[in-house]
Amino acid sequence: MQALGLSKAFTLIEPGPVVLVTTHDGHRPNIMTISWTMVMDFTPVFAITTGAWNHSFAALSAQRECVIAIPTVDLLDTVVGIGTCSGRDTDKFARFGLTAVAAKSVKAPLIKECLANIECTVADIIDRHGIVVLEAVAAHIDPERQERRTVHAVGDGTFIVDGCKLDRRTLMAAKLPPGV
Structure with missing residues (x-):
């Protein structure tokens, strides 16, 4: 075994998939790219890691809701582009040609071009670690x-x-929740 610098250790267990998180601040929607996600429970409860350095965080904190949109590989350049500009001065839906679709239960929009979208409410924000727990x-x-x-x-x-x-699935049947 060869030593690996601790500053690179996270690259060994970086979670996935990369997601797009939409918010709405009461005036307009925004999108942020998030690569640090976690499934916390089958109910389902999720967590993302973000904080005040992301423009969307203010809307996420104030409105206490968002949409987790799951992009696919054909959207990779769009996902990277979204993550390298700020919603402070960029309408990311317009810039990247994405279609905002009204959600059923939250103000933040779904992204039509994504494979899936999960509407969420904020259950908790753990400021010390930048963890946002979503239901x-x-x-x-x-x-x-x-x-x-x-x-x-x-x-x-x-x-x-x-x-x-x-x-x-057969080997794991006893551990899977009903209907999965």
């Missing part, structure tokens, strides 16, 4: 979307694309 209130998927591969950030400007799917 899903509605979920949507585009069953006709041909591209379904998601991307995972390594953390160094490179990405991994989902590959083949391995089925172990």
Whole structure:
């Protein structure tokens, strides 16, 4: 084994997939790219890591809701572009040609071009670690979307694309929640 600098350790377990999080501040929607996500429970409860350095964080904190949109590999350059500009001075929906669709339960919009969208409310914000805990209130998927591969950030400007799917449902049946 060779030593790896601790500043690079996160690249070994960087989660995925990369998601787009939409918010609405009461005046206009915005989008931020998030690569640090976590599934916390089957109910479903999720967490994202963000903070005041992201323009969308103010709307997320004030409105206490958002949409987690799941992009696919064909949107990678758009996802990176969204993450490298600020909603302070950019209408990201217009700049990247994305379609905002009214959500069922929250003011933040769905993104039509994404494979799936999960409407969420904010359950908790753990400021010390920049963790926002989200409870899903509605979920949507585009069953006709041909591209379904998601991307995972390594953390160094490179990405991994989902590959083949391995089925172990029979072996895990006792641990899966009903209906999954």
